[in-house]
Amino acid sequence: MKKLNGIKLKHRKNTENSATVELPVPAIVRIPMSMHMGAPCTPLVKVGDTVKVGQKIGESDAAFSVPVHSSVSGTVKALSDYRNAMGNVCKAVEIETDGKQEVSEEVKPPVVTDKESFIKAVRESGSCGLGGAGFPTHIKMNPKSDIDTLIINGAEWEPYIAADYREMLEHPDDIIGGINLVKDMLGIRQAKLAIEANKPEAIKNFNEMAAKDDSIDIITLPSSYPQGAEKVIIYNSTGRIVNEGTLPADAGVIVMHVSTVALLYRYCKDGMQVTTRRMTVDGNAVGEPKNVLAPIGTSFREVMEFCKTDIDALKKVIAGGPMMGMSVPDIDMPVVKTSNALLAFRSYDERKTSSCIRCGRCVNVCPLGLMPAEIDKAYRIKDIDDLKKLKVTLCMNCGSCTYVCPANRKLAETNQLAKALIPRK
Amino acid sequence: MNRLIVSPSPHDENYTKTSTIMLNVIIALMPALIVGCVYFGLRSLLLTAVCVASCVLFEFLARKLMKRENTISDLSAVVTGIILAMNLPPTLPLWMAVIGSFFAIVVVKQLFGGIGQNFANPAITGRIVLMVSFPAAMTHWTAPFTHEVLDGVSGATPLPLAGTDKALSYLDLFLGKSGGCLGETCALALLIGGLYLAARRIISLAAPLSFIGSLFILTWISGGDPVYQILAGGVFLGAFFMATDYATTPISTKGKIIFGLGCGIFTFVIRKFGSYPEGVSFSILLMNVLTPYIEQLTRTKVLGAKEAEKNE
Numbered sequence: 005m006k007k008l009n010g011i012k013l014k015h016r017k018n019t020e021n022s023a024t025v026e027l028p029v030p031a032i033v034r035i036p037m038s039m040h041m042g043a044p045c046t047p048l049v050k051v052g053d054t055v056k057v058g059q060k061i062g063e064s065d066a067a068f069s070v071p072v073h074s075s076v077s078g079t080v081k082a083l084s085d086y087r088n089a090m091g092n093v094c095k096a097v098e099i100e101t102d103g104k105q106e107v108s109e110e111v112k113p114p115v116v117t118d119k120e121s122f123i124k125a126v127r128e129s130g131s132c133g134l135g136g137a138g139f140p141t142h143i144k145m146n147p148k149s150d151i152d153t154l155i156i157n158g159a160e161w162e163p164y165i166a167a168d169y170r171e172m173l174e175h176p177d178d179i180i181g182g183i184n185l186v187k188d189m190l191g192i193r194q195a196k197l198a199i200e201a202n203k204p205e206a207i208k209n210f211n212e213m214a215a216k217d218d219s220i221d222i223i224t225l226p227s228s229y230p231q232g233a234e235k236v237i238i239y240n241s242t243g244r245i246v247n248e249g250t251l252p253a254d255a256g257v258i259v260m261h262v263s264t265v266a267l268l269y270r271y272c273k274d275g276m277q278v279t280t281r282r283m284t285v286d287g288n289a290v291g292e293p294k295n296v297l298a299p300i301g302t303s304f305r306e307v308m309e310f311c312k313t314d315i316d317a318l319k320k321v322i323a324g325g326p327m328m329g330m331s332v333p334d335i336d337m338p339v340v341k342t343s344n345a346l347l348a349f350r351s352y353d354e355r356k357t358s359s360c361i362r363c364g365r366c367v368n369v370c371p372l373g374l375m376p377a378e379i380d381k382a383y384r385i386k387d388i389d390d391l392k393k394l395k396v397t398l399c400m401n402c403g404s405c406t407y408v409c410p411a412n413r414k415l416a417e418t419n420q421l422a423k424a425l426i427p428r429k
Numbered sequence: 430m431n432r433l434i435v436s437p438s439p440h441d442e443n444y445t446k447t448s449t450i451m452l453n454v455i456i457a458l459m460p461a462l463i464v465g466c467v468y469f470g471l472r473s474l475l476l477t478a479v480c481v482a483s484c485v486l487f488e489f490l491a492r493k494l495m496k497r498e499n500t501i502s503d504l505s506a507v508v509t510g511i512i513l514a515m516n517l518p519p520t521l522p523l524w525m526a527v528i529g530s531f532f533a534i535v536v537v538k539q540l541f542g543g544i545g546q547n548f549a550n551p552a553i554t555g556r557i558v559l560m561v562s563f564p565a566a567m568t569h570w571t572a573p574f575t576h577e578v579l580d581g582v583s584g585a586t587p588l589p590l591a592g593t594d595k596a597l598s599y600l601d602l603f604l605g606k607s608g609g610c611l612g613e614t615c616a617l618a619l620l621i622g623g624l625y626l627a628a629r630r631i632i633s634l635a636a637p638l639s640f641i642g643s644l645f646i647l648t649w650i651s652g653g654d655p656v657y658q659i660l661a662g663g664v665f666l667g668a669f670f671m672a673t674d675y676a677t678t679p680i681s682t683k684g685k686i687i688f689g690l691g692c693g694i695f696t697f698v699i700r701k702f703g704s705y706p707e708g709v710s711f712s713i714l715l716m717n718v719l720t721p722y723i724e725q726l727t728r729t730k731v732l733g734a735k736e737a738e739k740n741e
Binding site for chain 2: 008011013163235239245246247248249318319320321322324326327328329330331332333334335347352354355358359360361362363364367370371372373374375377378393394395398401403404406407408409410411412414416417420
């Protein structure tokens with residue numbers, strides 16, 4: 005089996021040994037109606053309504069959508085417009101909290117008997133791919149092809165982030181329970197829990213836990229970036245290739261994130277939906293880097309203040325990891341379901357871009373075997389035929405090419421721009 | 430709070446810059462340059478200084494004249510200057526070196542768009558222009574240490590002596606104790622530089638190995654002395670420092686191997702059947718010109734990509 009290309013990154017997992025701390029409930033939360041991929045929800049509450057923890061406050065008729073639940077108890081103050089980091093606008097429910105955190109009567113374990121009721125329960129849990137993409141979990145659970153392998157993504161491939169690692173150390177039973185739940189409900193024979201080699205303690209724990217269980221394999225992924233990318237993790241744990249224009253399900257696999265399976269397990273046990281988010285707070289502007297469990301809708305400012313961040317000195321704030329995260333224009337944006345990290349930096353040097361020297365580093369690091377330097381050239385002359393031949397549409401924006409470029413060309417960005425030139429069929 | 434910087438991911442980078450790469454190439458060239466100066470005297474150092482200074486100056490002026498951002502700080506002009514000097518006889522009149530530098534930097538590099546855009550290796554093209562324009566000066570060799578002028582007609586560089594009883598020993602060739610261009614004679618020093626670059630992951634050894642390997646095998650098959658052929662002349666300088674030039678060689682490993690094979694074959698053919706005793710520069714130039722085609726044929730295979738649809 006051919007080894008995929010990758011890059012060696014400094015792991016900088018400064019918070020891997022800090023146990024998760026619960027963030028105090030903030031005075032106000034702002035919960036966006038779209039934290040997932042798919043149709044945004046419509047608010048189910050009005051200004052002045054009182055809400056409790058776990059109460060459904062947003063729902064959509066569309067199948068490709070995920071309901072939204074309140075993370076706090078309190079009073080709805082406003083329904084405002086919210087622009088997310090992608091630039092999309094949706095409604096957000098602003099709730100003034102009462103600090104009591106009363107749990108709604110809607111929170112009760114779902115009745116799960118078969119695949120159909122399970123998938124319904126998955127939708128009700130408000131769960132979407134917690135790794136970052138936010139793909140609705142219940143859609144993933146209902147593939148058209150036969151699935152023989154469930155891959156659980158515990159790669160946590162980005163520098164700094166340790167939130168999944170903490171989940172794996174703090175709640176290993178929920179993860180194993182969740183894996184068995186999904187496996188049994190969907191009738192999948194084999195599960196593979198894939199963890200990057202830089203988390204030896206988690207690998208050791210899970211190996212002990214799954215020692216007697218043949219249906220769960222623990223896979224150690226090589227310590228090279230990017231391991232958690234769907235195509236890469238599928239290839240590295242099963243040797244299968246997801247072909248252009250097909251889904252992982254067509255290769256017989258479903259990939260789920262460790263935090264997502266743990267959440268489903270907890271939801272089926274006690275009925276609590278996605279209302280909090282475990283995230284790593286780090287970066288050189290953060291005084292006390294931590295892993296926190298924040299109510300959804302808490303502002304980034306609140307989270308950063310809790311971690312003693314020097315707000316006045318901030319130069320750059322990233323929601324997510326340094327490689328694929330989104331840089332945030334405004335620190336009053338809320339924590340959403342997919343926020344796995346918040347990185348705050350007091351310094352950021354923007355290097356100048358110079359001419360391509362054709363060193364080929366970008367080609368040598370692309371895990372998918374793309375040629376970013378050639379794509380860059382084709383993009384500049386808008387050669388759409390060549391862009392198609394160069395398969396730019398397969399780029400997953402892992403950023404390795406930009407990372408290694410000595411001329412500091414924004415190759416990953418160019419790939420995304422080039423994709424837009426190719427007409428969709 | 431200042432305004433936050435918003436930019437597309439990734440937000441991290443490694444700190445290898447173009448100038449870092451060029452600096453490493455300069456470091457790698459030092460052993461051969463120092464050996465050259467020891468063997469052929471301080472005149473070599475002066476010649477190198479003139480080449481470097483004129484290359485940097487021409488780059489500066491050309492960019493200025495074209496109203497483009499100045500790029501002398503990326504050190505690529507310095508590299509071109511050193512490699513050009515290493516490809517010249519130590520006795521070459523300085524004004525000729527300036528002409529070579531002009532051609533390398535202005536005509537080959539800047540007129541085609543500057544760093545990364547040149548179709549051929551600037552230093553090699555500079556050398557070829559000088560060789561065609563001033564054949565006598567370009568084949569005026571001196572002996573190492575004594576600086577005694579060697580007779581160019583009967584052939585004093587090691588290559589024309591191959592197979593005669595005046596042929597040098599392998600050790601002398603390896604250490605570079607022969608007449609020749611300033612930086613090409615000492616295979617050992619060039620090898621050290623090349624391995625340094627490979628260890629720093631600046632170059633891949635695919636092209637040098639296939640270049641030297643194919644020349645070795647072809648010479649061997651044709652009944653020549655393969656060790657002599659690879660040690661004599663500019664093979665090591667060409668293989669490690671010019672057949673690995675980023676701008677003018679293919680990116681993929683497969684392409685690099687083809688490039689090296691081509692260089693080896695052309696060098697062998699020119700040396701064996703051509704009227705020039707040396708063929709390294711011409712072979713590299715020829716392969717430079719073929720590079721875009723090699724590149725087209727050796728594109729990488731993308732994971733899971735469909736075959737290109739027909740009539741597209």
